[in-house]
Structure formats: C-alpha cells, structure tokens
Amino acid sequence: MIHTKILGTGSYVPNNIVTNQDLEKLVDTNDEWIQSRTGIVNRRVTQGENTSDLAYKAAVKALEDARITAQDIDLIVVATVTGDFPFPAVAQLLQGRLGCNIITAFDVNAACTGFIYALNVADKMIQSGAYHKALVVGAETLTKYTDFEDRNTCVLFADAAGAMVLGTSDEPHIEKILTYAKGDLEGLLSMEGYPLKVDFKTPDQKRPFIKMQGTEVFKFATTVLPEVVETLLKETNHSVDELSLIVAHQANRRIIDKSARVLKIPIEKMFMNIDQYGNTSAASVPLAIDEAIRTKRLKRGDLFITAAFGGGLTWGGAMIRY
Ligand SMILES: CC(C)(COP(=O)(O)OP(=O)(O)OC[C@H]1O[C@@H](n2cnc3c(N)ncnc32)[C@H](O)[C@@H]1OP(=O)(O)O)[C@@H](O)C(=O)NCCC(=O)NCCS
The missing domain is CATH 3.40.47.10 (Thiolase/Chalcone synthase)
Known part of the structure; x- marks a missing residue:
C-alpha cells in the first residue's frame, strides 16, 4: 500500500x-x-x-x-x-x-x-x-x-x-484524515458573493464582507474540536500521551484553552501562535505546523494531531507522524 x-x-x-x-x-x-x-x-x-x-x-x-x-x-x-x-x-x-x-x-x-x-x-x-x-x-x-x-x-x-x-x-505517516461539513449552519459564518442581477442594468452592489455570529461559532468550535481529536485517537488506536502536540486552527486562544480542558490535555501540548498572527483561515494550520517544526516543537518521528473548523460550517483533523 x-x-x-x-x-x-x-x-x-x-x-x-x-x-x-x-x-x-x-x-x-x-x-x-x-x-x-x-x-x-x-x-x-x-x-x-x-x-x-x-x-x-x-x-x-x-x-x-x-x-x-x-x-x-x-x-x-x-x-x-x-x-x-x-x-x-x-x-x-x-x-x-x-x-x-x-x-x-x-x-x-x-x-x-x-x-x-x-x-x-x-x-x-x-x-x-x-x-x-x-x-x-x-x-x-x-x-x-x-x-x-x-x-x-x-x-x-x-x-x-x-x-x-x-x-x-x-x-x-499520515495515519488518518477526517473532514466534515454541516451546510445548514452556513449562516453563522459566511461572506456573501455578488447577488444575481435582476437585469443587466442593475447597478453594482456594495462589496461583500465576512459576517459572523461569534458566540454561536465559539460554541460550535469548542464542540467539534474536542470531538474530532477524540475520534482521531479512537480510530488510530493512539492515546493522548503518545501525542507530541496538537496543532489546532488558530481562531481564538479561548477556543484552544477550552478544548484542552474538555480533552484533559495539558495546555503545553496545544500549539499556539494566535497572539502574533490572528485568524488566517486556511493558512492558519500550515503556518502553525511550519512554526512548530522550525521551533523544534515537532521533530521527525513525533506523532501529532492537527484540527480545524470554520465557515461552511466545516471541520476536520488529521493524525500525522512527522
Ligand atoms: C468573536 C468573539 C471573540 C466575541 O467574544 P464574546 O466573548 O463571544 O463576546 P460577545 O460577542 O458576547 O460580545 C460581548 C460584548 O463585546 C462587544 N465586542 C465585540 N467585539 C468587540 C471588540 N472588538 N472590542 C470591544 N468590544 C467588542 C460586543 O459588542 C458585546 O457588547 P454588548 O455586550 O454591549 O453587546 C468570540 O465569540 C469568538 O471568538 N467566537 C468565535 C469566532 C471565530 O473563531 N470565528 C472564526 C472561526 S474559523
């Protein structure tokens, strides 16, 4: 294989x-x-x-x-x-x-x-x-x-x-990847595109911006993040102790803190660079993994989980041996 x-x-x-x-x-x-x-x-x-x-x-x-x-x-x-x-x-x-x-x-x-x-x-x-x-x-x-x-x-x-x-x-090395979507929750975090024109003379619309129901997204994130970590551990037969690090999407430090508490994982195992970069969406996970490698928080042979959540709504994670 x-x-x-x-x-x-x-x-x-x-x-x-x-x-x-x-x-x-x-x-x-x-x-x-x-x-x-x-x-x-x-x-x-x-x-x-x-x-x-x-x-x-x-x-x-x-x-x-x-x-x-x-x-x-x-x-x-x-x-x-x-x-x-x-x-x-x-x-x-x-x-x-x-x-x-x-x-x-x-x-x-x-x-x-x-x-x-x-x-x-x-x-x-x-x-x-x-x-x-x-x-x-x-x-x-x-x-x-x-x-x-x-x-x-x-x-x-x-x-x-x-x-x-x-x-x-x-x-x-990439032992398992899980990806999910729940489109009925799309309204919690979205960005409208340009609407269809009624006819070709319709004037241009105001440019669209990101819209978010922060508290609801927070609840969603703190539910699915621990869930996907637990599912990955179960489906790959690994224990938390075997993990060197969890590299979660950097959306909010409190989401990561709360997930660590739910999972009973020491906060030191949760990688964080949100303080310096904020939420960079799809860039957040690879930026964090690269920084974890450069700073030697992740070394060859280490087992880690990466996980993310976001608009869609979507979420997912991967169990990886670097
Ligand atoms: C957005 C978020 C930080 C807001 O924190 P919160 O504790 O839920 O705060 P609330 O939304 O309840 O707002 C509390 C108050 O702070 C205010 N507030 C919101 N943004 C503020 C800001 N930047 N500065 C000061 N006050 C602010 C609100 O208006 C509200 O005031 P009110 O009580 O007078 O109405 C938090 O909900 C969050 O991180 N959610 C997840 C968002 C996310 O991760 N999105 C991307 C997912 S990929």
Missing part, C-alpha cells in the same frame, strides 16, 4: 504588522478586550501582495525544505477562500509562477478547514498511485474581505500562507 509523508514545509507572512492599538484608532475596541477575549496581540496585513504572492513565497520555502524542485511536483492543491480571482485558481497561478511541468492544479474551498480538506484530497490522490509528489498550500488575504468598521470581525482576521510538500512512503 502507498502511504503519504510530509517531505517539507514552509510559510510566509506579510511584513506589515497591525497591532491592537492600530485597531483602536479604527473601531471602538481596546487592547485589553482583544487580548482577553481572543489572545490576539498582532496580525499581519498584506500591502500589495495578493493570495498567490503569499502562496508562492511559502511554496518556495516548502520545496527548499523538501530538497526537491518545482519540476518534481505532479499535483498542486491550494486551500483558499480569498483567491486573487474567481478564476484562474491560485493553484494554477502557482503552477505557472513556480515553473512546474504541466500538471494537475486546483483550489479547494472549505474556509478555515480548507487545509485539512486539501491535505485529504492530496493524500488520497497520492495513495491512488496516480500522483507522487504534491504541493499543498493554505493561503489567504482575508483582510480584503474584512470590514474594518465592524469591531466584531476586524480584530480577528489576517493574512498568511503555509505550504507542505507530500511524497510517498512505505510506512503510514
């Missing part, structure tokens, strides 16, 4: 740092509220770089880390809800810019769970034997869809990209 393995990772964040104090000047908020309710101190906001630019810079680092060239890749899957254009997809822009061969390249949309979905798709395509080396990216410029007059959302969202190169292995 063909198994999938992480060959390398990389990430990129824009240089521009936006502090809580910067946001105090835009909306009725304050550093104390943001830190205590979310754990966020800073976030990165792109200036002039679009999603494919962030994705490209993360991908180059992941290829370097994997010690392979762009021509070795035969599959690109990008998770994003903030592509440069409705089409072409970010994956196709990336394929062209990296100078890859003529290969399969497409985007997936599962909001903040997007990277787990992309990983699932790439993992299964490699396991099928049809593909051998995949570039899987989570990249977002959420701030272009954030209403910086809405204090409920503008303190949370930010821009980043993370990338992972997958290859084949005789041993099971």
Whole structure:
C-alpha cells in the first residue's frame, strides 16, 4: 500500500504588522478586550501582495525544505477562500509562477478547514498511485474581505500562507484524515458573493464582507474540536500521551484553552501562535505546523494531531507522524 509523508514545509507572512492599538484608532475596541477575549496581540496585513504572492513565497520555502524542485511536483492543491480571482485558481497561478511541468492544479474551498480538506484530497490522490509528489498550500488575504468598521470581525482576521510538500512512503505517516461539513449552519459564518442581477442594468452592489455570529461559532468550535481529536485517537488506536502536540486552527486562544480542558490535555501540548498572527483561515494550520517544526516543537518521528473548523460550517483533523 502507498502511504503519504510530509517531505517539507514552509510559510510566509506579510511584513506589515497591525497591532491592537492600530485597531483602536479604527473601531471602538481596546487592547485589553482583544487580548482577553481572543489572545490576539498582532496580525499581519498584506500591502500589495495578493493570495498567490503569499502562496508562492511559502511554496518556495516548502520545496527548499523538501530538497526537491518545482519540476518534481505532479499535483498542486491550494486551500483558499480569498483567491486573487474567481478564476484562474491560485493553484494554477502557482503552477505557472513556480515553473512546474504541466500538471494537475486546483483550489479547494472549505474556509478555515480548507487545509485539512486539501491535505485529504492530496493524500488520497497520492495513495491512488496516480500522483507522487504534491504541493499543498493554505493561503489567504482575508483582510480584503474584512470590514474594518465592524469591531466584531476586524480584530480577528489576517493574512498568511503555509505550504507542505507530500511524497510517498512505505510506512503510514499520515495515519488518518477526517473532514466534515454541516451546510445548514452556513449562516453563522459566511461572506456573501455578488447577488444575481435582476437585469443587466442593475447597478453594482456594495462589496461583500465576512459576517459572523461569534458566540454561536465559539460554541460550535469548542464542540467539534474536542470531538474530532477524540475520534482521531479512537480510530488510530493512539492515546493522548503518545501525542507530541496538537496543532489546532488558530481562531481564538479561548477556543484552544477550552478544548484542552474538555480533552484533559495539558495546555503545553496545544500549539499556539494566535497572539502574533490572528485568524488566517486556511493558512492558519500550515503556518502553525511550519512554526512548530522550525521551533523544534515537532521533530521527525513525533506523532501529532492537527484540527480545524470554520465557515461552511466545516471541520476536520488529521493524525500525522512527522
Ligand atoms: C468573536 C468573539 C471573540 C466575541 O467574544 P464574546 O466573548 O463571544 O463576546 P460577545 O460577542 O458576547 O460580545 C460581548 C460584548 O463585546 C462587544 N465586542 C465585540 N467585539 C468587540 C471588540 N472588538 N472590542 C470591544 N468590544 C467588542 C460586543 O459588542 C458585546 O457588547 P454588548 O455586550 O454591549 O453587546 C468570540 O465569540 C469568538 O471568538 N467566537 C468565535 C469566532 C471565530 O473563531 N470565528 C472564526 C472561526 S474559523
């Protein structure tokens, strides 16, 4: 049987740092509220770089880390809800810019769970034997869809990209991936597209922004995050003690704290970088995994769970031996 393995990772964040104090000047908020309710101190906001630019810079680092060239890749899957254009997809822009061969390249949309979905798709395509080396990216410029007059959302969202190169292995490294959707809850977290025109003369609409029912999303997240971790442990016959780390989607420090309490997992095992980057949607998980590897919180051979939740509503997770 063909198994999938992480060959390398990389990430990129824009240089521009936006502090809580910067946001105090835009909306009725304050550093104390943001830190205590979310754990966020800073976030990165792109200036002039679009999603494919962030994705490209993360991908180059992941290829370097994997010690392979762009021509070795035969599959690109990008998770994003903030592509440069409705089409072409970010994956196709990336394929062209990296100078890859003529290969399969497409985007997936599962909001903040997007990277787990992309990983699932790439993992299964490699396991099928049809593909051998995949570039899987989570990249977002959420701030272009954030209403910086809405204090409920503008303190949370930010821009980043993370990338992972997958290859084949005789041993099971990606042991299990679970992905779920519950579309009847779509109204809790969404971004409207442009509405259909009544006729061709209908004037252009106001640009759409992210909308969220924060408290309901909080309840959803603190239910599904512990659930997916427990299911992964059960279905792979591992115990919490065997895990080196849990790398959860960085949406809110309190969601991670509460999940750790429910799971009775020491908080030290929950990776966190939300303080510096905020919620970067599909980029959050690969950015966090890359940072965990760079800071030696994850080493070769370590077992870890990554899990996410988000718009859709969607959620999912993976049990991985790095
Ligand atoms: C958004 C979130 C931080 C709000 O925290 P909360 O403790 O639920 O706060 P509430 O929404 O109950 O709001 C409490 C008060 O703070 C206010 N408030 C909201 N945003 C604020 C801000 N940035 N600064 C100051 N006050 C704010 C609210 O207006 C409300 O005031 P009111 O009581 O006068 O109406 C929290 O619900 C959350 O993180 N939810 C999950 C969101 C998420 O992760 N989304 C992405 C998933 S991928």
